Amino acid sequence: MANLTINGETRYVDLPDEVPLLWALRDGLNMTGTKFGCGVAACGACTVQIDGEAVRSCQVAVGDVWGEVTTIEGIGTPDNLSVLQAAWVDHQVAQCGYCQSGQIMQAAALLAENPSPSDAEIDDAMSGNLCRCGTYPRIRAAIHDAASKMQEA
Amino acid sequence: MSRIGKIARRTFLIGSAAIVGGVAFGVYAARKPAPNPLRPEEGEVALNPYVLIDADGVTIIVPKAEMGQGVQTTWATLAAEELDIAPADLRIEHGPPGKAYYNRGMGGQILPVPEYKLSGWQEALGEQLSVAGKLFNMQVTGGSTSTVDGYEKMRHAGASARETLKEAAAQQLGVARSTLKTEGGAVVAPDGTRLPYPELALAAAEIDPIVADLRPRGDWRLLGRSQPRHDQAPKATGTAEFSIDVRLEGMKFAALKRNPYQGGAMNGFDPADALAIPGVEQVVDLGDGVAVVANNSWSAMQGAEAVVFDWGAGNYPATTDAIYARFEEALKGDANSTLLDQGDADTLPQGAQEVSADYQVPYLSHAQMEPLSATAIHHGDRMELWSGNQIPIHCRAAAAEEAGLDEIAITLHTTLMGGGFGRRGFTDFTRYAARLATKMQGTPVQLLWSREEDMTHGYYRPGAIAKFRGAVQDGKAVLVDGRIAGQSATASFMKILLGIAPAGPDKIHVEGAFDQPYAIPNARIRGYLAKFDLPVGPWRSVGASINGFIFDSFIDEMAHAAGADPLDFRLQMMREEDPRSAGVLEAVRDISGWTGKTPEGVGRGVGFCYSFGTPVAEVIEVHQTEDGIKLAKAWIAVDPGLAIDPANIEAQMFGGMMFGLSAAMHQQITFADGAAEQMNFYDFDAVRMNTAPEVVEVKIIESGHRVSGVGEPGTPPAASALANALFDLTGQRARRLPLADQFDFVV
Structure with missing residues (x-):
């Protein structure tokens, strides 16, 4: 059982402390934007941020969450897209779309730390996030595009 | 309510039907006049249209598995090209399983000759074989056939809807249909009066659907040009609902565990260690495996690993x-x-x-990003299911078999899919969810495969x-x-x-x-x-x-x-x-x-x-x-x-x-x-x-x-x-x- 701060709101999770954050979000709070892909930090589909750092939520027990959690639901909505999400739409990134929540949360953490990443820096940050449809070129393009839009802003 | 439409170009038939507050248009192909799938016989599952128009707007039914290949956008665009409506204004739904949705694009692949050598008559034969596919309930997404399948029939559906809506407007305005045009989801009169399609839907339902020639390629405004996919914003915001995202009031979370010696028997199991895990509620015998039911998926998966099994061997070489x-x-x-x-x-x-x-x-392994899952609730006299699958008619039949119910008592929702690559062209994940729900009547339950369960089972x-x-x-x-x-x-x-x-x-x-x-x-x-x-x-x-x-x-x-x-x-x-x-x-x-x-x-x-x-x-x-x-x-x-x-x-x-x-x-x-x-x-x-x-x-x-x-x-x-x-x-x-x-x- 834990009180968590998620997307700026305090939420009570009525699940055992050892349950990973991923499942607290998905099953405890019905916040299904964060996805299950592997359960072993091998695919990145479950990426969220804790205090701005990208983490694999399948590997963080809900009792061990050390800061404020930000999920895909916290950074924008279809009617009010964040700059990064808008770049994702502009570049038509998604195919099946299942990995994209994790890709976006990883990319958001990258841009917060490095506002103008090079291709190599994007590769370094994003290579833990698997996509089976092969959307990588458009992910890269969307990150570059969002980076320049954020700098203009 | 209309009669069966005239035989359109080639072998297409067009039908329409009144629906609550509007009209539905369907196009189907057959070698000879077949029952209008829009007007089913009593007891049959209803209505397999492609275009629905009611007070809320225009909905395109795309009865194909959306696994990332963009079929929903492509099929909607095919209809929109003839319907004169902005694709962004369309709603897109998968719709229920329906025999009228059989895949007419697969026939050419059946013939035992190289496809590059197919002659005209062989292509025609292939289409006829596809029509035979109707007998086999071939509502299948696969074989790279969706665009082939929808290329003409979705345009026919759009064209027929457009002309019938124009006829409804013509009657209302007292002018000839030929004086009217269509644009932006409305019929436009010579004096500029705009009649949005939803306002004409009820009247259109009273008119025999009109068959129109398809627009020549030179007149296309949407087809041939890259279209924005309708699913991008939902997929960029985590709001697109995949099979694994279905959430129902009071739903339990279950994990599947089957014999690693694939197809082998389950001779026995001891659930004690699983039941000791916090959150685990029960271990359900599924015959050739178990479902561990919990208040969250992780505890269920932990439980599935904790059950002690006596597995029989598989019937294949062991190495x-x-x-x-x-x-x-x-x-x-x-x-x-x-x-x-x-x-x-x-x-x-x-x-x-x-x-x-x-x-x-x-x-x-297919290793699609989204591990397999399905969700079901057995209400006693009916069952409702959610599964991301490529063969909905077969999945419905499998569920009916498990539930002990007629197919008509099964409502199957085909969700978005986090990849498929062929793996979702099988019924197993839907069938096991139906089996579990049948043993937990009245309780909604989602049955998830861990990545390991998915990868270790073909x-x-x-x-x-x-x-x-x-x-x-x-x-x-x-x-x-x-x-x-x-x-x-x-x-x-x-x-x-x-x-x-x-x-x-x-x-x-x-x-x-x-x-x-x-x-x-x-x-x-x-x-x-x-x-x-x-x-x-x-x-x-x-x-x-x-x-x-x-x-x-x-x-x-x-x-x-x-x-x-x-x-x-x-x-x-x-x-x-x-x-x-x-x-x-x-x-x-x-x-x-x-x-x-x-x-x-x-x-x-x-x-x-x-x-x-x-x-x-x-x-x-x-x-x-x-x-x-x-x-x-x-x-x-x-x-x-x-x-x-x-x-x-x-x-x-x-x-x-x-x-x-x-x-x-x-x-x-x-x-x-x-x-x-x-x-x-x-x-x-x-x-x-x-x-x-x-x-x-x-x-x-x-x-x-x-x-x-x-x-x-x-x-x-x-x-x-x-x-x-x-x-x-x-x-x-x-x-x-x-x-x-x-x-x-x-x-």
């Missing part, structure tokens, strides 16, 4: 070596197929140089071996004689679809080899099948995923033996045989600046395969770096006949190639003691952003040949293009996959 020994044995028996047999393949032509090579490819892409012998003379191939042995993916899939495994030659087992557009005077391809009960099935590009690598690698070997440039060698034998294929090879040569020469430290390979009606050629360039071999660049050329949505074709081509490269480099399912050895992405990896090649260009050629699919054809040439590039770089010929066992790639 990889023993499986491949069965393939060797199959080669000594009778051939299942000899679908290519021309000239004299037994005799080495005088003066020709013999070439021979053996190949081996592994079993593969239906796998079957492994195969091949022995090829050929000969070259004067720079050309004069003989190719190939024998391919493996398990049949077709048999298991057809057993699900038709209830029986068809006898006779298995075309799919040898596709990608027997059907390639080369003029080789002496040529024979024989298929040999080994039969045992390891579950196998279609995997993106199916037989061509195997034979594309084997056959095209052998062509490359013959080119080198002949001292010819590998691309030019292919081209010389292709020009007369199939100009369309030669066109893509020439295109990839031009865009890649192919010279046949590469500097030290750089290797280039070309791969070609004609599959699912679409020729694709790929060039891959590899670089030797300090950290290992890097896939540096790729070029792809494709001819889908017509390019309905160029951006989507590019995405499918690159994605298909990446899928093939991932398998070629990293992936295999091996077996020890009767169980699959790979568990998760750490031992079944895929290409990642840092190891993916840069795609310099995807060249789309529109030869004007009938439209053909693009979902799968990008996959088969990838493995051979890469292996051929590695040969160019290192001089080492790869005849076995995966390549990471033999080459040191950048990771």
